[in-house]
Amino acid sequence: MRIRIVDAFTDRPFAGNPAGVLVLDAFPGDDRLQNIALEVNHAETAFTHPLPAGGEADWALRWFTPAAEVDLCGHATLATAHVLHSTGTHEGPVRFATRSGVLAATPAEDGSITLDFPTTALTPVTVPDGVTEALGTQPLSAHDTGPHVGDLLVELPDERSVHGLRPDHRALGAHSRRGVIATARAENPALGYDFVSRCFFPNIGIDEDPVTGSAHTALAPFWAERLGRTTLTGLQASPRAGRVRTELRGERTLLGGRAVTVMEGELLA
Template identity: 35%
Template structure:
């Protein structure tokens, strides 16, 4: 018997189609094996695909995320994409609760076209960066180097957003330069009007080469820049080729809100 899965592609962290970060969203009406979800994510070829299943209550769902290479515990842009789809299907719904594989309760609210997501706040600790990694990224000098253990991501602050935008990494050398991380987040103070900081995320170890706009990294990036800038509410810009934006606010030491928009660009039916 063929299983038909309602499937979407959604551009997250943008107010324009074909910008931001595209995510797959699959609405499941029956359980899939992990291997099946991994194959679907690989077939779609997007940085992440979200698989959502409704729980007993109408606005509560389980959510899992897969890159083309592996399961990802927490993903911001795919959560935003899944929220956009559900708010589109159920226009009277104003709040959603997602439960991820880490048993985190992700609370989502709708304000017109804007979607607000509650995410946890994580810390970073100082960590040395291999010279080979910096060379592969094309970075000669850094301001700071930190590590987030929850996501296993290395955070590098560099001196300017212009340098950040012009980075062109050698991804094969980047993969060989480190074997204990999932990705490298490079960030800088923004000189664009209306934005506080910028970032780019490279993760050839566990996903695609570059994730165009990354909500999950803001679980620790927001606290990092909050301490550097002495601000609780900030505007973030991801200066990848596709670009994207979000507003972040540290509500407490443990809770963060991320606000942005998303655009549904494709709806279809997946047959397995």
């Protein structure tokens, strides 16, 4: 069983968000999928297999963190599409059947890939008690991303506040199903990005996710409303960092980026 490690939302190795990718003939049992993801020990491991021709999707796709299966994952979808295209396993746009419906990934001539994901609806909420203490800074606002994504999105006063976060991960876990997205407007858009973010997901075994595609389905509508533009670029300011191009199209959000395969091996167990 071939396994690849792919760095997503980056054009260079050892940056962006690493994901395990396994191309299979069919899915084994859930316990085996979870054990493989735990062994890989990256934020997500993606498992995919081909579907019969003529259906609404070309491939089935599932994502597992080291601790649980998740409903939506951007970087591992990008990594999977990259593997299928770079190995010649699939040509042109690919449609994945997932827990979040059919998700499309379209390659461009420059090597980038654009994902077509559902837009996350945001509900303004009062900043929950304890969030300020857990983050170490006072948010300007808070939004619930709903059950599908399962995060609390908080806006911070400035970009410096996002970079400087040293949160209490255990305490953050009490305030959402998955975790907390912290974001702020970019201080200098001339650097090529419009907003910054960091994502903390202690409830699924990820203290800080390096680059999170699913979070950008909430960040895109949040910042499109404030900045007055539907096409934006976000910098996820984790230690590995990565950039995500976003385009808001009503109920759908396009996420663009690149990926690099950094490792290939054989799963023996």
